[in-house]
Amino acid sequence: MSARDSILARIRKVNASGGDEEGRRQAVSARLSGSPRGIMPKRGQLADTERRELFQAMAQTFGATIAEVGDYADVAGAVSTYLREHNLPASIRIGDDARLKNAGWDGERTLDVLHGASDGNDLVAVSHALAGIAETGTVALPSGADNPTTLNFLPDHHIVVVKAADIEGDLESIWDRLRGALGKGQMPRALNLVTGPSRSGDIEQKILLGAHGPRALHLIIVD
Amino acid sequence: MELTSDRFKEHAQKALLDAQLQRALGNVEKGFIGKRQMAADALPEFDAIRDNARDIKNHTLAHLDLYLEAYEKKVTEAGGIVHWAENAEQARAIVLDICRKAGTRTVNKGKSMITEEIGLNDYLAENGVTPVETDLGEYIIQLRGEHPSHIIAPAVHLNKEQVESDFRRVHTHLEAARDLSEPAALLSEARQVLRQKYFEAKVGITGANFLIAETGSSVIVTNEGNGDLTQTLADVHVVVASIEKMVPTLEDTAQILRLLARSATGQDMSCYTTYSTGPRRKGDPDGPKEYHVVLLDNGRSSMLGTEYQEMLRCIRCGACMNHCPVYQSVGGHAYGSVYPGPMGAVLTPSLNGIEKTGQLPNASTFCGRCEAVCPMRIPLPKMMRHWREREFERHLTPTTARYGLKFWAFFAKRPKLYRIAASFGIPALSVLGGTKHRFRSLPFAGGWTRHRDLPAPQGRTFQQQWQQREALKQNPSQERAA
Amino acid sequence: MNHSTTPTPSSALTPDPENRPRVALFVTCLVDLFRPSVGFAAVKLIEDAGCEVHVPAAQTCCGQPAYNSGDKTDTREIAEQVIEAFEGFDFIVAPSGSCGAMMKKHYPELFAGDPAWEPRARAFAEKCHELVSFLTDVMMVRDTGAAVSAEVTYHDSCSGLRELGIRDQPRKLLNAVEGITIKEMQDPDVCCGFGGTFCVKYPDISNAIVTKKTGNIEGSEAEMLLAGDLGCLMNMAGKLKRSGSTVEVRHVAEVLAGMTDTPPIAGSGK
Numbered sequence: 001m002s003a004r005d006s007i008l009a010r011i012r013k014v015n016a017s018g019g020d021e022e023g024r025r026q027a028v029s030a031r032l033s034g035s036p037r038g039i040m041p042k043r044g045q046l047a048d049t050e051r052r053e054l055f056q057a058m059a060q061t062f063g064a065t066i067a068e069v070g071d072y073a074d075v076a077g078a079v080s081t082y083l084r085e086h087n088l089p090a091s092i093r094i095g096d097d098a099r100l101k102n103a104g105w106d107g108e109r110t111l112d113v114l115h116g117a118s119d120g121n122d123l124v125a126v127s128h129a130l131a132g133i134a135e136t137g138t139v140a141l142p143s144g145a146d147n148p149t150t151l152n153f154l155p156d157h158h159i160v161v162v163k164a165a166d167i168e169g170d171l172e173s174i175w176d177r178l179r180g181a182l183g184k185g186q187m188p189r190a191l192n193l194v195t196g197p198s199r200s201g202d203i204e205q206k207i208l209l210g211a212h213g214p215r216a217l218h219l220i221i222v223d
Numbered sequence: 224m225e226l227t228s229d230r231f232k233e234h235a236q237k238a239l240l241d242a243q244l245q246r247a248l249g250n251v252e253k254g255f256i257g258k259r260q261m262a263a264d265a266l267p268e269f270d271a272i273r274d275n276a277r278d279i280k281n282h283t284l285a286h287l288d289l290y291l292e293a294y295e296k297k298v299t300e301a302g303g304i305v306h307w308a309e310n311a312e313q314a315r316a317i318v319l320d321i322c323r324k325a326g327t328r329t330v331n332k333g334k335s336m337i338t339e340e341i342g343l344n345d346y347l348a349e350n351g352v353t354p355v356e357t358d359l360g361e362y363i364i365q366l367r368g369e370h371p372s373h374i375i376a377p378a379v380h381l382n383k384e385q386v387e388s389d390f391r392r393v394h395t396h397l398e399a400a401r402d403l404s405e406p407a408a409l410l411s412e413a414r415q416v417l418r419q420k421y422f423e424a425k426v427g428i429t430g431a432n433f434l435i436a437e438t439g440s441s442v443i444v445t446n447e448g449n450g451d452l453t454q455t456l457a458d459v460h461v462v463v464a465s466i467e468k469m470v471p472t473l474e475d476t477a478q479i480l481r482l483l484a485r486s487a488t489g490q491d492m493s494c495y496t497t498y499s500t501g502p503r504r505k506g507d508p509d510g511p512k513e514y515h516v517v518l519l520d521n522g523r524s525s526m527l528g529t530e531y532q533e534m535l536r537c538i539r540c541g542a543c544m545n546h547c548p549v550y551q552s553v554g555g556h557a558y559g560s561v562y563p564g565p566m567g568a569v570l571t572p573s574l575n576g577i578e579k580t581g582q583l584p585n586a587s588t589f590c591g592r593c594e595a596v597c598p599m600r601i602p603l604p605k606m607m608r609h610w611r612e613r614e615f616e617r618h619l620t621p622t623t624a625r626y627g628l629k630f631w632a633f634f635a636k637r638p639k640l641y642r643i644a645a646s647f648g649i650p651a652l653s654v655l656g657g658t659k660h661r662f663r664s665l666p667f668a669g670g671w672t673r674h675r676d677l678p679a680p681q682g683r684t685f686q687q688q689w690q691q692r693e694a695l696k697q698n699p700s701q702e703r704a705a
Numbered sequence: 706m707n708h709s710t711t712p713t714p715s716s717a718l719t720p721d722p723e724n725r726p727r728v729a730l731f732v733t734c735l736v737d738l739f740r741p742s743v744g745f746a747a748v749k750l751i752e753d754a755g756c757e758v759h760v761p762a763a764q765t766c767c768g769q770p771a772y773n774s775g776d777k778t779d780t781r782e783i784a785e786q787v788i789e790a791f792e793g794f795d796f797i798v799a800p801s802g803s804c805g806a807m808m809k810k811h812y813p814e815l816f817a818g819d820p821a822w823e824p825r826a827r828a829f830a831e832k833c834h835e836l837v838s839f840l841t842d843v844m845m846v847r848d849t850g851a852a853v854s855a856e857v858t859y860h861d862s863c864s865g866l867r868e869l870g871i872r873d874q875p876r877k878l879l880n881a882v883e884g885i886t887i888k889e890m891q892d893p894d895v896c897c898g899f900g901g902t903f904c905v906k907y908p909d910i911s912n913a914i915v916t917k918k919t920g921n922i923e924g925s926e927a928e929m930l931l932a933g934d935l936g937c938l939m940n941m942a943g944k945l946k947r948s949g950s951t952v953e954v955r956h957v958a959e960v961l962a963g964m965t966d967t968p969p970i971a972g973s974g975k
């Protein structure tokens with residue numbers, strides 16, 4: 001017998017001992033198709049304005065910085081401001097996300113905008129989030145050509161653009177969005193839920209920012 | 224690692240005398256306990272979610288065969304490959320085979336306890352593949368040739384001076400005069416050294432916090448970002464996970480994630496929670512070209528249906544060891560097993576047998592703090608007691624303890640005899656206690672009096688005095704006679 | 706006589722001598738042998754609360770040492786003996802959270818699936834209480850009328866705290882004692898390292914744990930240490946005494962009953 005078959009046989013011997021195999025199968029398919037939500041914390045269940053405020057407050061608690069702009073055309077300006085404030089060279093890397101195409105880059109003449117995945121030589125990357133999660137101040141970043149996963153981890157500074165209307169209360173709402181876009185049971189190759197810049201507490205349990213991932217996480221919220 | 228749990232007492236003795244270790248262990252309380260409490264208090268639904276998380280895992284375990292099959296189907300649909308391994312040996316061989324096919328000389332590793340459990344690093348090294356641990360704590364202990372002393376904080380037994388000296392010993396290509404006195408400098412050096420490695424290895428190995436039947440995804444939860452670099456930059460991503468990591472749906476991970484980071488580090492959410500589903504897709508500019516899952520049993524399926532089944536709900540947050548007075552006193556290495564602390568005291572005998580590991584479930588005061596903080600509501604003390612029962616049934620309990628117990632039970636089961644013995648013995652012991660009412664040493668009580676005095680009995684037993692009081696109530700004239 | 710109903714506060718204050726609940730005191734082996742004064746303090750407190758106290762002669766130990774050593778056979782024999790001797794009373798009260806939890810929580814588990822004994826163990830467990838919580842939660846006592854002048858610190862014994870939920874009850878009653886000030890120690894809810902047979906099986910680890918505990922006790926600057934379990938008290942008292950501390954150690958019942966004329970378990974007070 002293969003390892004697979006003997007493992008499954010051992011489990012089945014215990015689990016099927018009740019005799020109601022049809023009931024067990026139904027329970028599993030009901031759960032997989034129904035995806036019950038469980039206990040939803042009140043914290044994230046807020047009206048639009050409060051939800052956005054909570055998102056900002058939580059993200060800041062976990063070490064992110066925030067800028068707010070009124071329009072996508074203002075994003076490039078906000079990026080340049082960030083670079084200047086942090087004495088960073090005027091160079092960023094972005095993916096193919098359509099929303100970032102018209103972010104006002106033309107207005108920033110000196111800014112060098114590189115495209116595609118990172119090879120580890122970029123100091124700053126800009127991504128667009130699928131959504132924000134107010135409950136924990138998290139941004140959700142699916143993989144793909146629009147927003148390559150390497151941009152989330154290799155650069156020292158990660159700037160994430162999130163649309164105010166995409167700020168959800170909870171992680172469960174992200175699943176609804178993904179199912180709406182990809183279909184039930186489907187996921188992007190990678191989904192990164194990012195909450196603050198990278199950190200480590202491995203030396204004497206003191207939390208230090210900037211472990212292996214970005215040292216800084218900057219969020220730009222577009223109205 | 225070699226199992227040395229039978230020498231727990233000896234290890235513990237050494238640990239108690241190790242000033243360096245004792246200083247480091249102070250960080251367990253400072254770093255984890257208060258933070259967990261604050262994070263839990265800040266979420267009013269925390270306890271309700273604990274109940275729900277327990278129910279989710281119970282449901283999953285009761286249908287584990289079906290969920291594993293559903294999961295396998297989804298992984299395959301996404302272009303991934305599922306390998307099943309009965310035991311450590313099979314799992315190691317599968318991983319080595321993947322490495323050989325990829326033609327790699329090194330592999331990067333995200334932090335994973337399961338690869339510790341199967342002894343993967345030594346095996347790969349013996350077979351010509353160099354494993355590189357990329358989590359800062361794991362990297363440090365790999366430099367030292369040690370094993371993790373804690374399941375989420377592998378280097379918690381070390382102080383920064385020790386890390387500094389290891390970095391100086393190993394990173395000889397760097398300026399000798401550099402300042403490494405601050406933890407931030409150590410972190411930055413590790414970042415710099417490891418950054419190179421991510422691009423060198425063709426294979427990246429991670430564990431998994433969850434496997435999701437609904438989507439065929441594996442999930443890792445980290446703070447450093449090393450796990451993500453490990454799996455994103457490699458050509459081949461290998462997930463090694465034991466079968467009880469299964470949950471049915473994405474929603475179920477959302478529930479348990481609300482408990483995991485809060486219980487582990489007191490964070491609302493760890494920095495990086497990553498859901499991985501299959502290899503690079505058409506049009507993807509990055510990500511691994513192959514995605515493998517090694518599904519490991521290694522004793523889990525045999526725990527189903529036994530009194531240890533509930534242990535399979537464990538999400539490896541480490542809260543039980545953080546709150547354990549024994550762990551806090553001796554640290555994780557004393558346990559002589561991959562998994563230390565209360566969860567290890569239950570799991571290790573399940574994985575390795577009670578013969579060599581009997582000390583672990585005995586080394587508990589049953590204070591119950593582990594169960595009180597366990598996010599998955601695992602009754603750890605109860606299961607440790609079950610291991611003591613198995614030991615006792617099989618006559619593995621040390622002979623002196625067994626005879627002592629039987630001697631005591633003989634009297635405990637015979638109240639009359641007990642009263643007579645006590646009415647002679649106790650007043651005599653009281654007199655021996657002298658004017659200071661205490662013993663500094665007593666034969667047969669050396670375990671007690673080595674470190675503390677034994678308060679002497681007050682005098683006659685309560686039963687003696689009570690009977691006299693009742694007799695006087697019945698017949699008050701006796702009082703004058705007495 | 707039917708004593709099955711829980712008395713109201715008024716009945717506790719003005720007991721009808723005909724209808725007083727019949728309480729069986731499970732004195733516990735340690736109190737019986739080492740510190741009978743705790744037993745008599747318990748008797749006074751229960752009687753003052755309006756109950757009639759009985760002390761069944763057929764009691765030795767609750768069986769915990771055997772239970773925690775994995776010896777289920779002896780545990781069951783001892784538990785059966787306890788249930789037989791005590792089940793006829795309205796309440797069973799023990800001046801110990803750990804013996805209380807053994808009888809209330811673990812006896813039903815011990816007999817689970819036994820058609821003859823499980824129902825008896827459950828009915829028995831329903832009537833079992835730790836002393837202080839019995840006074841506050843069942844007899845609705847708010848003030849024991851005692852007066853003891855001392856600054857005290859209270860250690861929450863593990864079983865009472867985590868298995869029976871006893872935390873506020875002793876503090877409430879202590880606050881009502883005239884002359885008592887509670888000075889909380891750091892981590893009052895952390896184990897003292899006693900753990901029954903643990904302290905003799907692993908004396909050095911136990912010592913490390915109790916050393917932290919006595920440090921916290923001294924750190925509270927209280928002159929008296931109280932707790933609800935004699936095992937923990939003897940452990941902490943033994944350590945305090947060995948290290949030359951003057952902190953006076955007593956069972957909480959002694960203070961609540963105002964019976965502090967006996968020498969303490971350790972210490973001389975200030």
